[in-house]
Amino acid sequence: MIDLTVSQLLEHIENLFNIDSILSDVSVVGEVSRVTKAASGHSYFTLKDEESIIEGVIFSRGIGSHHLELGEMVRIFGRISVYKRQGRMQIMAEIIQPVGTGLIQAQIDELRKKLNAEGLFDMSRKRPIPKYPINIGVVTSEDAAAWEDIKRTVSNRFPMSKLILSHTLVQGDKAASLISEALYSFNDLTDIDLIILARGGGSPEDLLPFNDEFVARAIFASAVPVVTGIGHENDWSIADDVADYRAATPTAAAVASVPDWVKVMESITLMKNTLSDRLENILDQTKTMLEMAVSNLNSSIPDFDYSKLQLDDLIYRSSNSIDNVFNAQSDGYEKLYDNLKIMSPQATLDRGYSILHKQPTNELILKKSDVNPGDLLKITISDGIIDAIAKD
Secondary structure, eight states: OOOOOHHHHHHHHHHHHHHOTTTTSEEEEEEEEEEEEOTTSOEEEEEEOSSOEEEEEEOTTOTTBOOOOTTEEEEEEEEEEEETTTTEEEEEEEEEEEEEEOHHHHHHHHHHHHHHHTTTTOGGGOOOOOSSOSEEEEEEOTTSHHHHHHHHHHHHHOTTOEEEEEEOOOSSTTHHHHHHHHHHHHHHSSSOOEEEEEEOOOOTTTTGGGGOHHHHHHHHHOSSOEEEEESSTTOOOHHHHHSSEEESSHHHHHHHHSOOHHHHHHHHHHHHHHHHHHHHHHHHHHHHHHHHHHHHHHHHOTTOHHHHHHHHHHHHHHHHHHHHHHHHHHHHHHHHHHHHHHTSHHHHHHTTOOEEEEETTTEEOOSGGGOOTTOEEEEEETTEEEEEEOOO
């Protein structure tokens, strides 16, 4: 027995591949689960079946280089080689031919057909999104960019809302069951107004948990409205089909879930002023009508003092009733306005806090790791803005 270097070992293995009649001229059928095209024109891909995967590459000079699509079934003609830098086996493809719909997509299509027939996608069962959700459950990974996007968006749009995270895997074999459990757990709580189910983009294989039957049925069974923000614009999962509202991305899901508090305040002010004007008009018109009635009574029946007293009393009581209605409605809007004002960002600033944004992107800074030395910062305090530079 002799000692071999790693390079010598891999070279020996590659030589064995080259002289093997099958491995040196192979035809392999499988499903494309990943594909990346390099600037050089080469395409790198992963081929899989129900049990195994293998990496592959087709160079730009390859003949019959069919444009690979995620999820499709292909037949690859080529040879097996060793990628020595990483010590792994790969297919050096020369010709790629499509052979039909991939296993993943076929399974998704079959499940979608089944659930649709059961009524899980019916528009009539979808619930409206609450106008002013206070407690929002979020099902995603705490390490994902989706969670940061949702926190930042909700904080900017409607800081009155409280986000409750149920951390879960969002890809892999265990993700579907964990996502389902998180959805059921939020339904066990009594004060959750809305649930956001989200993750960023990925390959069809990465998004498989959101095309899982258990996740679909957990969304369907939820008594709390569910908003999805999964992947990118072109990614549409079965979870999106079942959800009460489907947004294209996690950020879009957050936007759809909460109102813009500035517009809410403007709307309340407008309603308050409109109600005030209407009640004042009603009060003025009623007083005028009653005064005219008294005047007519005095001129036509001067000796009918008892009736005059009754009308005077009616005027007094009507005025008080209208004033009471006006004051009650006005107090209600004042209280709502004051509550929203107390929870507004400006009120937070008035209590001695500050808001930091990174310049020139105006990105909201939520934690220390968002800032690097030398970053330009905008610090908003109660009475103005301070420009600063981050140091170590």
